[in-house]
Amino acid sequence: MAAVLEASRLAPSAANRQEYKFLVVEDANLRKALVPICRNQDFVGEAPVVVVGCATNPERRYSFVDVAIALDHLALAAHCYGLGTCWIGAFSEDEVKRLLGIPDGVSVVCLMSLGFPAKEGVVRSRKNHGELFSQDRWPN
Numbered sequence: 711m712a713a714v715l716e717a718s719r720l721a722p723s724a725a726n727r728q729e730y731k732f733l734v735v736e737d738a739n740l741r742k743a744l745v746p747i748c749r750n751q752d753f754v755g756e757a758p759v760v761v762v763g764c765a766t767n768p769e770r771r772y773s774f775v776d777v778a779i780a781l782d783h784l785a786l787a788a789h790c791y792g793l794g795t796c797w798i799g800a801f802s803e804d805e806v807k808r809l810l811g812i813p814d815g816v817s818v819v820c821l822m823s824l825g826f827p828a829k830e831g832v833v834r835s836r837k838n839h840g841e842l843f844s845q846d847r848w849p850n
C-alpha cells in the first residue's frame with residue numbers, strides 16, 4: 711500500500727500547491743459506517759481501504775482537479791500492483807466530514823476504495839476517437 715500512496719504523493723498539482731489531504735480509512739467500523747453515507751454501496755464496506763480525497767483550499771480553481779489527479783495516480787499504481795480501485799462519487803459530504811472529523815473549510819472531493827478485486831472487471835464502452843477528439847478547432 712505504501713507504494714500506491716506514494717504514487718499519489720508524487721502527483722503533479724497546479725503550481726505545485728499540493729493543497730490536499732488523503733484520509734486512509736482502514737478501521738472496520740468506520741468503513742462500515744461509510745456504507746449508508748455512500749448510498750448503501752456495499753463494496754465501500756467490503757474494501758479493506760477507503761481513501762478519502764480532500765481539498766484543503768477548495769476555493770482555489772484547480773483544487774478539485776489536483777485531488778482527482780492524485781487519486782488517479784493512486785488508481786493506476788494500484789492496478790500495477792494487481793489491486794483494484796473504484797471511484798466513489800456518490801456520498802453525502804456533510805456525513806463523511808462528520809464521521810471522520812474533517813474540519814470546515816475542507817471539501818471532500820471523492821472517495822476511492824482500494825483492495826484486491828473480488829472478480830474480474832468488465833470492460834465498459836467508451837466514446838470512439840472521433841467523438842472525443844477534434845483537429846485544431848471546435849467541430850462544426
Ligand SMILES: Cc1cc2nc3c(=O)[nH]c(=O)nc-3n(C[C@H](O)[C@H](O)[C@H](O)COP(=O)(O)O)c2cc1C
Nearest residue numbers: 748751796797798799800801820831832833834835
Ligand atoms: C468521479 C467519479 C465518481 C464515481 N462514483 C462512483 C460511485 O459512487 N460508485 C460506483 O460504483 N462507481 C463510481 N464511479 C465509477 C464509474 O461509474 C466507472 O468508472 C465508469 O462507469 C466506467 O467504468 P470503468 O471504470 O469500469 O471503465 C465513479 C467514477 C468517477 C470518475
